Amino acid sequence: xxxxxxxxxxxxxxxxxxxxxxxxxDRGLSREEQKEFDRWLAQSKAHEKAYAEQKWNWEELDRLAxxxxxxxxxxxxxxxxxxxxxxxxxxxxxSRFAMVACAALMAGAVFAWIGLQIFDGDAGQxxxxxVIVDRIQTRDLEDGSTLQLNRGAEVEIAxxxxxxxxxxxxxxVNFIVEKDPDRPFFVEVAGxxxxxxxxxxxxxxxxxxxxMIVTEGTVAVQPSGIENMDSISNEAFIxxxxxxxxxxSSDELVPLIESISEETLAQELIWQPVLIDFENVPLSEIxxxxxxxxxxxxxxxxxxVNEARLSSMFWSDNINGLIRLLESNFEIKAEWGEDGxxxxxxxx
Amino acid sequence: xxxxxxxxxxxxxAISLLSVxxxxxxERLEFDVKAGKASETLKLFSVQxxxxxxxxxxxxxxxxxxxxxGKMTPEMALEKMISDSGLIFHHDKDSQAIxxxxxxxx
Numbered sequence: 478x479x480x481x482x483x484x485x486x487x488x489x490x491x492x493x494x495x496x497x498x499x500x501x502x503d504r505g506l507s508r509e510e511q512k513e514f515d516r517w518l519a520q521s522k523a524h525e526k527a528y529a530e531q532k533w534n535w536e537e538l539d540r541l542a543x544x545x546x547x548x549x550x551x552x553x554x555x556x557x558x559x560x561x562x563x564x565x566x567x568x569x570x571x572s573r574f575a576m577v578a579c580a581a582l583m584a585g586a587v588f589a590w591i592g593l594q595i596f597d598g599d600a601g602q603x604x605x606x607x608v609i610v611d612r613i614q615t616r617d618l619e620d621g622s623t624l625q626l627n628r629g630a631e632v633e634i635a636x637x638x639x640x641x642x643x644x645x646x647x648x649x650v651n652f653i654v655e656k657d658p659d660r661p662f663f664v665e666v667a668g669x670x671x672x673x674x675x676x677x678x679x680x681x682x683x684x685x686x687x688x689m690i691v692t693e694g695t696v697a698v699q700p701s702g703i704e705n706m707d708s709i710s711n712e713a714f715i716x717x718x719x720x721x722x723x724x725x726s727s728d729e730l731v732p733l734i735e736s737i738s739e740e741t742l743a744q745e746l747i748w749q750p751v752l753i754d755f756e757n758v759p760l761s762e763i764x765x766x767x768x769x770x771x772x773x774x775x776x777x778x779x780x781x782v783n784e785a786r787l788s789s790m791f792w793s794d795n796i797n798g799l800i801r802l803l804e805s806n807f808e809i810k811a812e813w814g815e816d817g818x819x820x821x822x823x824x825x
Numbered sequence: 826x827x828x829x830x831x832x833x834x835x836x837x838x839a840i841s842l843l844s845v846x847x848x849x850x851x852e853r854l855e856f857d858v859k860a861g862k863a864s865e866t867l868k869l870f871s872v873q874x875x876x877x878x879x880x881x882x883x884x885x886x887x888x889x890x891x892x893x894x895g896k897m898t899p900e901m902a903l904e905k906m907i908s909d910s911g912l913i914f915h916h917d918k919d920s921q922a923i924x925x926x927x928x929x930x931x
Contacts, residue, residue, distance in 0.1 A: 806924040
């Protein structure tokens with residue numbers, strides 16, 4: 478009997494600890510908490526079991542909170558009475574009460590939604606405030622065309638019934654244009670006009686130069702400040718594996734066309750995100766590949782971090798994700814240099 | 826009559842907002858991953874979930890995962906896959922990346 482009481486109390490303590498960990502995990506664990514949690518979990522099978530149970534209970538609460546049921550409402554003593562009195566539907570109190578109740582429900586829902594957004598955002602920032610590297614943005618347009626915006630790029634979209642127009646204000650964008658002969662696709666960048674029908678091309682605006690590479694189809698270039706793009710004349714046609722550059726600092730905007738090799742093409746487009754499959758490699762191999770594909774560079778300071786063999790499926794632009802996982806689960810500490818370089822240390 | 830319309834519309838709006846907030850929290854996706862070697866099946870899960878994944882080969886040595894099939898949230902799918910394996914995971918929701926690891930081997 479005594480032994481039973483002792484076990485029961487011990488189990489309660491484990492349950493309580495498990496419950497605490499579930500709550501902490503839900504709001505996000507710090508690196509130290511993650512280590513402590515791992516140690517606690519590895520101490521005993523009972524810990525694993527209790528954690529799994531408490532986590533299930535926690536999620537069940539979430540699920541129940543989402544149900545629109547009458548469970549928990551107060552009893553209705555008049556439910557089975559014949560000719561029970563009904564509230565006057567048109568009464569002042571009834572209508573006002575319904576309006577207020579619904580408005581309150583609506584306001585509650587709005588606040589809950591806003592709160593969820595704020596909570597999610599804050600949770601992420603507080604865990605790792607230093608590491609912020611934007612990911613490449615993809616914009617799917619209404620006609621099926623797709624724009625991939627390199628970090629910092631800005632565009633304006635102006636679609637009408639007769640034509641599709643995009644102005645590149647800043648940075649670099651890859652255009653994958655859906656064919657539509659009735660609605661030509663135009664791009665305007667710093668006074669240089671491009672026209673495409675069903676094609677793929679990459680446009681970059683430098684401080685004093687516009688650069689465009691065609692990877693599929695043909696693009697017409699008109700380097701002039703004309704107002705009406707429909708009346709473009711004397712266009713230069715750029716084809717696959719060709720690059721055109723227009724010097725914006727010269728008095729006359731002249732397109733300079735050149736052919737480029739597959740290697741140059743690949744190098745020019747390396748910023749575009751790809752899903753990389755790493756299998757049983759040291760961290761240095763992953764770091765090298767990310768460095769090749771991103772302007773932000775990572776440097777391994779302690780060679781000992783290469784001892785672990787890692788596998789992963791990662792988008793090449795998800796530097797934040799890689800750094801956060803290395804820090805929270807692989808005993809690596811990341812520090813940012815003033816120039817934005819990320820230094821990786823052994824933190825075990 | 827007017828108040829009935831008002832009540833109906835506001836209720837509809839409130840329920841829509843509630844359901845939107847639930848969808849943001851947990852989106853259900855279609856999964857189909859057979860049981861097998863963890864280092865292979867976890868990558869299949871990653872592609873189907875649209876979530877990046879990272880793990881140490883040492884942690885997953887000799888571990889097999891359970892089959893998953895049907896519509897569920899990525900977290901539910903992963904929990905099912907690694908149940909009884911000793912593996913646990915850490916989901917960084919902001920960057921859509923997951924680390925899977927074996928706590929007692931670290």
